[in-house]
Amino acid sequence: GAVVSQHPSRVICKSGTSVKIECRSLDFQATTMFWYRQFPKQSLMLMATSNEGSKATYEQGVEKDKFLINHASLTLSTLTVTSAHPEDSSFYICSASGRGRGEAFFGQGTRLTVV
Amino acid sequence: GNSVTQMEGPVTLSEEAFLTINCTYTATGYPSLFWYVQYPGEGLQLLLKATKADDKGSNKGFEATYRKETTSFHLEKGSVQVSDSAVYFCALSDRGYSTLTFGKGTMLLVSP
Numbered sequence: 048g049a050v051v052s053q054h055p056s057r058v059i060c061k062s063g064t065s066v067k068i069e070c071r072s073l074d075f076q077a078t079t080m081f082w083y084r085q086f087p088k089q090s091l092m093l094m095a096t097s098n099e100g101s102k103a104t105y106e107q108g109v110e111k112d113k114f115l116i117n118h119a120s121l122t123l124s125t126l127t128v129t130s131a132h133p134e135d136s137s138f139y140i141c142s143a144s145g146r147g148r149g150e151a152f153f154g155q156g157t158r159l160t161v162v
Numbered sequence: 163g164n165s166v167t168q169m170e171g172p173v174t175l176s177e178e179a180f181l182t183i184n185c186t187y188t189a190t191g192y193p194s195l196f197w198y199v200q201y202p203g204e205g206l207q208l209l210l211k212a213t214k215a216d217d218k219g220s221n222k223g224f225e226a227t228y229r230k231e232t233t234s235f236h237l238e239k240g241s242v243q244v245s246d247s248a249v250y251f252c253a254l255s256d257r258g259y260s261t262l263t264f265g266k267g268t269m270l271l272v273s274p
Contacts, residue, residue, distance in 0.1 A: 051205060081261075090166070091251070091264040140205070151262070153198075153205035 049075045051143050053154025060131055060161055068126045068157045070141035076121035077143035081151060082114075085138040097124055121145075131161040164189045168252045168265035175272050181239040183268050185226075185252035188233065193254040195219075195228050195235040196262065200249045209237075209250070242272045 050073040060066050070080060079098050083091040095111075097103035097118035105111045113135075115127040124143070128135050140156040168185045175181060187195065194213045198206040210219030215230035224239045235252060252265040 053205070056203075083264075088170075088266060090266045091262075093261070093263075096261075142206075150208050153207070155203065155205045 049073075049143075049145070049152045051077075051141065051152045051154045053141055053157055055157060056155055057158045058160070060159070062132055062161055063130055065127055065129045066131055066159060068128075068139055068141075068159075070124045070126070070143065070154050072122050072143045072145065072152070075143075075145045077124070077145050078121065079144050079151075080118055080124040081142045081144075082116060082124075082126050083140045083142070085140065085156075091140060094126075128159065131159070133161045135159065136161045164193065164254060164256065164263040166252050166254055166263055166265035168250075168268050170266070171249075171269040173268060173270045175242055175270070177244055177272055177274050178241045179272075181237070181242045181246075181270065183237040183250055183252075183270070185235045185237065185265060186233050187235065187252075187254050189254055189256055189263075191256050192230075193256040195226070196253040196255070197224070197226055197235070197237050198251040198253060198264075200251065200267070202248070206251060242270070244272045244274055246270060247272045 052071045054069045082094045085091045094109045095103045095105045103116035118124040142151040142153045144151040165188045196211045197209040199209045210221040212219040212228035218227045226237045249267045251267045253262045
């Protein structure tokens, strides 16, 4: 299968700072990328969908000004958690799909801890 | 809206035991159903899928049958191995592969 790399795998930041998480498709062009959030013992919740070169579509209840998503190229999407607070601590995971690919491929996930 | 319910874990088994992880769903229309597996430190990988009623998905000794009448997609394996230890997610999509609704995940721990 195709490879999606997510970085960093783990990050600890201070409250009020911003954190950027990268999601890269290593061997295919990702026309669409998805960002999920997972709380402990909960489902993966879709936060937003981004298509290359256009604005992300956010799911209901997700603050677009807090979770900035950029999908500037066919191999890279970034999620920036702005002015992070402890309640933003969670596991964030991306997935990517491309033309002609029948499934979305997932990154390894990022564990964010805000202290 | 769509939802997926799967049994809570962890499920702890000895090697060569029979595995069942239950999954039921609620959806409008006729969704496609998936099982994903997440090994420690890795991303989710598609394990198997079924796109219509009575389809059976299978891979690596795992299988699941799409049961419309019971809205279920239970995962089974006849003889688990230590290397099967992972978290298993049941998921559905009514808009193609990419837009997925996940269950909470079930951790499987297999001991020698």
